[in-house]
Amino acid sequence: AGENRWIAERMSLMGKTTVITGGARGIGLALAEAAAEAGSNLAILDVLDKPQRDLSELGVKAEYYRTDVTKMDMLEETFGRISREFGRIDNCVTAAGIVADKPFFEHKWDDCERLLKVNVLGTFFCAQLAAKAIREQGTGGSLVLIASIASHMAIPLQRLTMYGATKGAVRVLMTQLAVELAPWNIRVNTISPGFIRTDMTELCAVQQPELYSVFSSAPPLGRIGEPSDIAGAVNYLLSDAASYTTGADISITGGLIGG
Ligand code: NAD
Numbered sequence: 365a366g367e368n369r370w371i372a373e374r375m376s377l378m379g380k381t382t383v384i385t386g387g388a389r390g391i392g393l394a395l396a397e398a399a400a401e402a403g404s405n406l407a408i409l410d411v412l413d414k415p416q417r418d419l420s421e422l423g424v425k426a427e428y429y430r431t432d433v434t435k436m437d438m439l440e441e442t443f444g445r446i447s448r449e450f451g452r453i454d455n456c457v458t459a460a461g462i463v464a465d466k467p468f469f470e471h472k473w474d475d476c477e478r479l480l481k482v483n484v485l486g487t488f489f490c491a492q493l494a495a496k497a498i499r500e501q502g503t504g505g506s507l508v509l510i511a512s513i514a515s516h517m518a519i520p521l522q523r524l525t526m527y528g529a530t531k532g533a534v535r536v537l538m539t540q541l542a543v544e545l546a547p548w549n550i551r552v553n554t555i556s557p558g559f560i561r562t563d564m565t566e567l568c569a570v571q572q573p574e575l576y577s578v579f580s581s582a583p584p585l586g587r588i589g590e591p592s593d594i595a596g597a598v599n600y601l602l603s604d605a606a607s608y609t610t611g612a613d614i615s616i617t618g619g620l621i622g623g
Contacts, residue, residue: 371605374603374604374605374607375402375599375600375603375605376402376403376603377399377402377403377404377455377599377602377603378402378403378404379403379405380403380404380405380454380455380602381404381405381406381407381446381450381451381452381453381454381455382396382399382404382405382406382407382454382455382456382457382602383406383407383408383409383443383446383453383455383456383457383490383494384396384399384406384407384408384409384456384457384459385409385410385431385433385456385457385458385459385460385486385490386409386410386433386458386459386460386461386510387406387408387409387410387415387457387459388408388410388411388412388414388415388416388428389410389412389415389416389562389563390459390560390562390563390564390591391459391510391557391560391562391591391594392408392410392457392459392460392510393415393416393417393591394590394591394592394594394595395457395459395591395594395595395598396408396415396419396426397417397419397422397592397595398592398595398596398598398599399455399457399598399599399602400419400422400423400424400426401422402599402603403424404424404454404455404602405424405425405426405450406419406424406425406426406427407427407429407446407449407450407453408426408427408428408429409429409430409431409433409442409460409490410428410430410431410460411430411431411432411460412430413430414428415428425450427446427449427450429442429445429446433458433460433482433486433487433489433490434481434482434485434486436489439489439490439493440493443493443494443496443497446497447497452497452501452503453494453497453498453501453505454498454503454505454506454602455494455505455506455507455508455602456490456491456494456495456505456506456507456508457507457508457509457510457598457602458486458487458490458491458507458508458509458510458534459510460482460486460487460490461482461483461510461512461564462478462479462482462483462564463523463524463527463564463567463568464479464523464524464525464526464527465523465567466523467522467523468522468523468525471525471526475526476526479526479527479530480526480530480533483527483530483531483533483534484530484533484534484537487509487534487537488537491507491509491537491541491552494507495507495541495545495548495550498548498550499548499550502548504548504549504550504551505549505550505551506550506551506552506553506601506602506603506606507541507545507550507551507552507553508552508553508554508555508598508601508602509534509535509537509538509552509553509554509555510534510554510555510557511531511532511534511535511538511554511555511556511613512527512528512531512534512556512557513556513557513558513559513615513617513620513621514527514528514531515528515531515532515534515535515556516556516615516621517620517621520578521568521572521575521578522571522572523568531556534554535554535556535613538552538553538554538611538613539611542610542611543611546610551601551606551607551609551610552610552611553601553606553609553610553611553612553613553614554612554613554614555594555597555598555601555613555614555616556613556614556615556616556617556621557589557594557616557617558583558589558615558616558617558618558620558621559578559579559580559582559583559588559589559617559618560588560589560590560591560593560594561579561588561589561590561591562591565579565588582620583617583618583619583620584618584619584620585618585619586618587618588618589616589617589618593616594616597614597616601614
């Protein structure tokens with residue numbers, strides 16, 4: 365029983381401040397809910413008018429910052445406000461991401477630029493701003509970047525060519541950052557989700573309706589994932605229980621990616 369208490373204590377996020385990009389809906393929102401349930405205060409960034417759920421009802425401090433992760437001025441201002449309003453930043457989860465809305469042969473330069481800006485540069489600069497704040501505090505911290513199964517394997521889906529490349533970049537960023545930020549005890553890891561039921565998969569399935577059956581029959585566990593399926597691993601990575609875990613990728617795909 366003593367051992368269980370040790371784990372429970374280290375899994376707690378009580379008193380920490382977690383920044384979550386793309387936290388207004390989908391996977392980001394589920395991660396915000398789970399972090400709040402473990403006691404973390406939340407700074408949620410997204411481009412939507414408001415989050416789908418107000419998480420201050422879970423008894424933590426939860427603020428919403430309408431911020432586009434591709435706008436550097438806005439990002440700097442938001443991270444400055446978070447540091448002032450919360451007094452600290454301990455963790456950052458980058459879930460803001462987009463998928464292409466057209467197949468490979470229809471991609472224009474601007475479509476690719478947009479994907480790279482949101483998925484790669486937005487991730488890079490959020491990680492940089494969070495790491496600067498954590499370095500100044502001298503407390504250590506944890507960054508979790510959301511990559512994708514599309515960075516590990518080819519998927520029979522029309523829109524994932526450049527998207528997959530951006531998620532590959534996110535995983536390489538993670539391995540580099542894990543080394544770069546280790547001297548400040550800032551741990552950096554990625555999660556690679558498989559098929560998860562959100563507006564993003566809905567968007568893909570609108571043009572390829574047969575994808576619904578791929579999403580649910582391809583994973584060995586025999587179902588599509590839910591946003592909450594991602595949350596336990598992220599809470600672990602944000603917590604002190606993961607104090608020796610950095611530079612790692614955790615695939616959460618219902619068994620699609622083997623070891
Ligand atoms: P989603 O579209 O439901 O949520 C993404 C959120 O990011 C939205 O709230 C959106 O408004 C926000 N966002 C988009 N551009 C932004 C910007 N410029 N600045 C700030 N916020 C922005 O999608 P989701 O499925 O919840 O995806 C979350 C993350 O998980 C993404 O990075 C996605 O690539 C990744 N992912 C999803 C799946 C899946 O099957 N759903 C699989 C693998 C990886």
